[in-house]
Amino acid sequence: MKKSYLWIIYRRTKFVWKDHLFFWPKLYMKNCVYNFLNNYYDIMNNVKNKIEYYYCLPTLFLKIISVSCCENAYNNDIEPTYNLKKKKKKNVISGNKNFHKLAGYEHFSFEVVLYYIKQTVTFLVYFLIHFYLFFYNTFYYMTSNIITKSFLEISNEKYCYSTSIPNNLFNSFVTIYKMYEKNNSLDFKFKVDHMAFLGSGFIYDKQGYILTAAHNITNSADTFVIKNNDDFYFATVSGLHKDSDICVMKINSEEQFSHISLDSRREDLKQGEPVIAYGQIQNFDKETYSIGVVNQPKQTFSKFENFNENKKACLYPFIQISNPINKGMSGSPLIDRHGNLVGMIQKKIDNYGLALPSHILKNIALCLQHRGTYEEPFLGIILKGEELSTKNNQNNKRELKIYDVLVNSPAHTSGLKKEDILLKINNLNINHICQIHEILNSTCDGYINVEVVRHKKKLKIKVKL
Numbered sequence: 002m003k004k005s006y007l008w009i010i011y012r013r014t015k016f017v018w019k020d021h022l023f024f025w026p027k028l029y030m031k032n033c034v035y036n037f038l039n040n041y042y043d044i045m046n047n048v049k050n051k052i053e054y055y056y057c058l059p060t061l062f063l064k065i066i067s068v069s070c071c072e073n074a075y076n077n078d079i080e081p082t083y084n085l086k087k088k089k090k091k092n093v094i095s096g097n098k099n100f101h102k103l104a105g106y107e108h109f110s111f112e113v114v115l116y117y118i119k120q121t122v123t124f125l126v127y128f129l130i131h132f133y134l135f136f137y138n139t140f141y142y143m144t145s146n147i148i149t150k151s152f153l154e155i156s157n158e159k160y161c162y163s164t165s166i167p168n169n170l171f172n173s174f175v176t177i178y179k180m181y182e183k184n185n186s187l188d189f190k191f192k193v194d195h196m197a198f199l200g201s202g203f204i205y206d207k208q209g210y211i212l213t214a215a216h217n218i219t220n221s222a223d224t225f226v227i228k229n230n231d232d233f234y235f236a237t238v239s240g241l242h243k244d245s246d247i248c249v250m251k252i253n254s255e256e257q258f259s260h261i262s263l264d265s266r267r268e269d270l271k272q273g274e275p276v277i278a279y280g281q282i283q284n285f286d287k288e289t290y291s292i293g294v295v296n297q298p299k300q301t302f303s304k305f306e307n308f309n310e311n312k313k314a315c316l317y318p319f320i321q322i323s324n325p326i327n328k329g330m331s332g333s334p335l336i337d338r339h340g341n342l343v344g345m346i347q348k349k350i351d352n353y354g355l356a357l358p359s360h361i362l363k364n365i366a367l368c369l370q371h372r373g374t375y376e377e378p379f380l381g382i383i384l385k386g387e388e389l390s391t392k393n394n395q396n397n398k399r400e401l402k403i404y405d406v407l408v409n410s411p412a413h414t415s416g417l418k419k420e421d422i423l424l425k426i427n428n429l430n431i432n433h434i435c436q437i438h439e440i441l442n443s444t445c446d447g448y449i450n451v452e453v454v455r456h457k458k459k460l461k462i463k464v465k466l
Contacts (some may be wrong), residue, residue: 167340172230172259173204174288174334175211176281177250180224196226201280202250203334203345204229204260209252210370212362213332214347215241218248227252240369244316244377245442246347247362248332249369261334263366266359267341270298270320276343278324278354280333293324296353301435316438319355320344326354360443378441378466380449381410382417384434401431403453415464417451424459425452441466 178196202213211227218225221238227250235253242248252258270276274295281288300321322335326349335343335356344356368375383405401423406413423431426440426449440449444466451462 167336169259169261169340170203170277170279170334170336173261174229174279174281175202175204176200176228176288177202177211177213177217177236177332178226178228180226198281198283198329199225200329200331201333201346202227203332204252204258205263205342205366206370207257207260209234209236209254209256209258210239210366211236211250211252212334212345212366213248213250214345215243215246215248216347217332225250229258240373240375242365242369242375245357245361245365245375247345247357247365247369247375249366261336261340261342263342263359263363265341266363267337267343268358268360270295270337270343272297275338276320276322276324277336277338278322278326278330278333278346279336280330280346282327283329285329289327289330291324293322293354295320296323297321298358299436300355301433316435317357317361317442318433318435318439319347320358322354322356323352324354330354358439361439364443364445377438378444378447379411380437380441380464380466381407381412383407384423384437401434401437411464411466415451416462417453417464418455421453421455421460423451423453426450 177199179199180195181197200213200217202211202217204210205212218238218241221241225236225238227234227236229252236250237253239249239251272295276293276295278291278293279288298320299318301318320335320343324335324346326346330346331348333346335346337343342359342362344358345362346354346356348355365375382403384401384403403412403417403419403421403423405419406417423437425431426437427444428450429436429440431437447466449464449466451464453460453462
């Protein structure tokens with residue numbers, strides 16, 4: 002085959018089999034091709050034998066006719082019959098030789114035709130196989146590249162993180178200290194021995210407003226020092242809200258600072274989404290960068306009564322994260338991989354960190370910044386708690402029922418009544434008391450739309466807070 006024109010196609014086909022196919026398709030394809038060619042050669046041999054058999058029939062008939070008659074057929078004078086008997090033996094011998102010559106010529110022409118038929122069919126077979134492998138090879142690489150690219154994009158979205166920390170996270174992070182020995186000199190040189198570490202925080206406004214956890218600040222009248230990018234500044238407390246564990250501080254400087262805007266917040270977190278925490282651990286000299294995932298974007302603690310310093314139950318849903326949280330990281334920012342603010346780290350329970358969501362953080366922080374205090378919007382209802390209701394053997398469903406309505410409260414004036422069952426507030430399903438606090442603390446316009454069930458009828462009521 003090396004000398005024929007099929008050698009190029011054969012080598013190309015062998016190369017594709019060897020380097021461009023998976024093991025099982027390669028093995029299967031080879032077996033199919035070899036089986037086909039073997040069957041083809043067997044069939045062609047059978048056809049050849051049958052054709053030769055039918056070819057021999059007329060040649061056998063030629064043996065009956067004397068070759069001399071055939072030879073003398075071209076002459077006008079035919080010898081008498083009695084001369085044939087004398088030359089019978091001689092003519093038969095010469096006739097047999099001529100017959101074998103004739104048969105050899107015919108057989109040779111048949112072999113040539115059969116050879117070219119076989120070569121043509123072989124060429125077509127190899128051509129089709131080569132075309133199929135070329136098409137398969139092209140389609141395989143196109144699809145594999147597309148699938149690999151899309152898979153890598155999905156993998157990058159889910160599991161790969163930025164190789165560099167966003168600059169606004171570096172530049173907006175602050176470490177909070179308390180001065181217990183005030184430096185009266187005018188050069189504002191701070192000594193580490195004169196400062197006590199309190200916790201972490203971050204700048205959320207270019208004018209130098211800082212967010213941190215309220216439990217970091219034991220006395221708002223203390224003198225505070227803020228470290229930002231190796232620079233130190235004095236700071237004061239602008240407002241503090243213990244129930245939400247939020248504190249707002251102001252740097253005593255006219256500079257404009259790099260910050261993480263509260264407007265770039267994220268509220269649509271999903272389980273498994275990667276998040277980044279950046280904070281200062283107590284007794285560590287450098288800040289710590291950690292990557293984790295969201296275990297639960299809205300974690301609640303209905304049976305955790307001593308959740309905060311006031312021995313109260315948890316009022317807000319928290320973002321539960323897998324990031325390692327250590328002492329000193331309270332008040333650290335939590336961002337997504339695009340640099341958007343997700344929340345602020347406040348607590349650690351067991352091996353999980355808890356962060357207050359950014360949409361709750363924004364409303365409370367702005368109130369503390371401008372007013373110095375924050376009061377949660379008052380609805381005026383007393384809830385019975387979560388109950389399991391079963392109807393017609395259907396799945397259990399949690400309900401929040403209004404146990405009582407306070408007189409002259411926003412709920413009373415708007416028409417909410419005792420025994421009403423809460424379904425939705427602002428088109429959000431309500432299954433837990435924490436969800437009500439979340440909505441109340443993230444409402445900006447002072448109105449909420451409440452959907453209740455009363456006497457098996459659904460009602461929609463607009464409440465002014």
